[in-house]
Amino acid sequence: MRITVQGQRESFSSRGQQTLLAAALDAGADWPYGCRVGMCGRCRCRVVAGKTQALNNYEPVLTADEIEQGYVLACRAVAVTDVEVSSSHIDELNAAREAAHRATVHAVRDLTPLVKELQIEFTGSAPVWEAGQYAGLSVPGLVDARNFSFASACRGDGFATFIIRHFEDGIFSQWLTRDAARGAALTVGPPNGQYHLRQIPDPLLCFCAGTGIAPVLAILEEIVSGAFSPRQCRVVIAARDKAHLAGLDRLQDLATRWPIADGLELVFVLSRQSDPVPDALHGHLFDHFERLVEGYGNATVLIAGPPGLVEATELGLLKSGFHGDQLITDRFLPAWA
Numbered sequence: 001m002r003i004t005v006q007g008q009r010e011s012f013s014s015r016g017q018q019t020l021l022a023a024a025l026d027a028g029a030d031w032p033y034g035c036r037v038g039m040c041g042r043c044r045c046r047v048v049a050g051k052t053q054a055l056n057n058y059e060p061v062l063t064a065d066e067i068e069q070g071y072v073l074a075c076r077a078v079a080v081t082d083v084e085v086s087s088s089h090i091d092e093l094n095a096a097r098e099a100a101h102r103a104t105v106h107a108v109r110d111l112t113p114l115v116k117e118l119q120i121e122f123t124g125s126a127p128v129w130e131a132g133q134y135a136g137l138s139v140p141g142l143v144d145a146r147n148f149s150f151a152s153a154c155r156g157d158g159f160a161t162f163i164i165r166h167f168e169d170g171i172f173s174q175w176l177t178r179d180a181a182r183g184a185a186l187t188v189g190p191p192n193g194q195y196h197l198r199q200i201p202d203p204l205l206c207f208c209a210g211t212g213i214a215p216v217l218a219i220l221e222e223i224v225s226g227a228f229s230p231r232q233c234r235v236v237i238a239a240r241d242k243a244h245l246a247g248l249d250r251l252q253d254l255a256t257r258w259p260i261a262d263g264l265e266l267v268f269v270l271s272r273q274s275d276p277v278p279d280a281l282h283g284h285l286f287d288h289f290e291r292l293v294e295g296y297g298n299a300t301v302l303i304a305g306p307p308g309l310v311e312a313t314e315l316g317l318l319k320s321g322f323h324g325d326q327l328i329t330d331r332f333l334p335a336w337a
């Protein structure tokens, strides 16, 4: 199918189930995007002629009004006829580029054998992010920015923290291991993502594994700071063993400062018993599912981390009677997905 951007002489084609975004990037077009999986809304565009098919529901990233006006998420839309799209997304791209913030490395520390914490300091204006959002981090030698969730609330102090998994051959990972000395430069794109808590003090139930703890820590920190009303909260953390629990010190500190006495419950589900953690459950999340959701049937549920864990947990919750609109999911897809 031919895809034409209004006002531009060039058009490009898409093949089979290829999305508008994938086709645009293959053709070298300057199309704005962030997550590539229908979560951030940065690839949105308005189809002014022709038909597309949505791979997934565009809501809640697009409103019903926007969908009615012809807006689609280019990373989730497949052309079923030749299409023409409005060029207004180019303005969004320029605005987003201007919104990129310069920063330097403040500190890097190992949290687990596979996970590091990166603390950065903004050198000019700092972005304002909502706990739960993520941003694209760019470093020298990286063509596509890598998405990482803010692991700290926005305190307005010019610092931000990220929790990052190490891939032996990952490009950002290699920079973090070899080049991220104090003062090394990086760029942080605009905050993305639709996750935010509501002010009504619904209980909060969080499921996470690995670096999925990052947005959870940011959200818990915001509740402790008073930005959100206090509420009961259970955080379920799945890990191999104690050595692989990232952010444990910060979680325990937040539990002592929680605005409701004993209101933050930490539940560890460990697949190995090598170094015992008091009160930890053993085995798989689903061996204990009833216990993990007990008392939280009306909660807002945040699920963050590897896509497999997120999807399985989402299914488990729906089967246990939770409604889709209770669930906030944060899939940590790799850059190439």
Ligand SMILES: Cc1cc2nc3c(=O)[nH]c(=O)nc-3n(C[C@H](O)[C@H](O)[C@H](O)COP(=O)(O)OP(=O)(O)OC[C@H]3O[C@@H](n4cnc5c(N)ncnc54)[C@H](O)[C@@H]3O)c2cc1C
Binding pocket: 035, 039, 134, 146, 147, 148, 149, 150, 162, 163, 164, 165, 166, 167, 168, 169, 170, 171, 172, 173, 174, 211, 212, 214, 215, 330, 331, 332, 333, 334, 335, 336
């Ligand atoms: C919304 C969102 C939030 C995220 N938040 C976080 C976070 O807080 N912390 C975190 O650690 N991660 C997070 N991620 C995931 C992170 O962005 C990716 O894991 C990222 O790709 C890591 O970058 P890298 O440069 O280190 O590794 P990459 O260079 O991207 O490589 C990662 C792995 O993929 C392999 N690979 C590369 N290309 C291909 C290919 N074509 N086919 C198959 N395998 C390939 C590499 O060999 C390597 O093993 C998030 C992702 C999203 C979408």
Ligand code: FES
Binding pocket: 032, 033, 034, 035, 036, 037, 038, 039, 040, 041, 042, 043, 044, 061, 073, 074, 075, 076
């Ligand atoms: S890139 Fe399409 S919604 Fe994020």
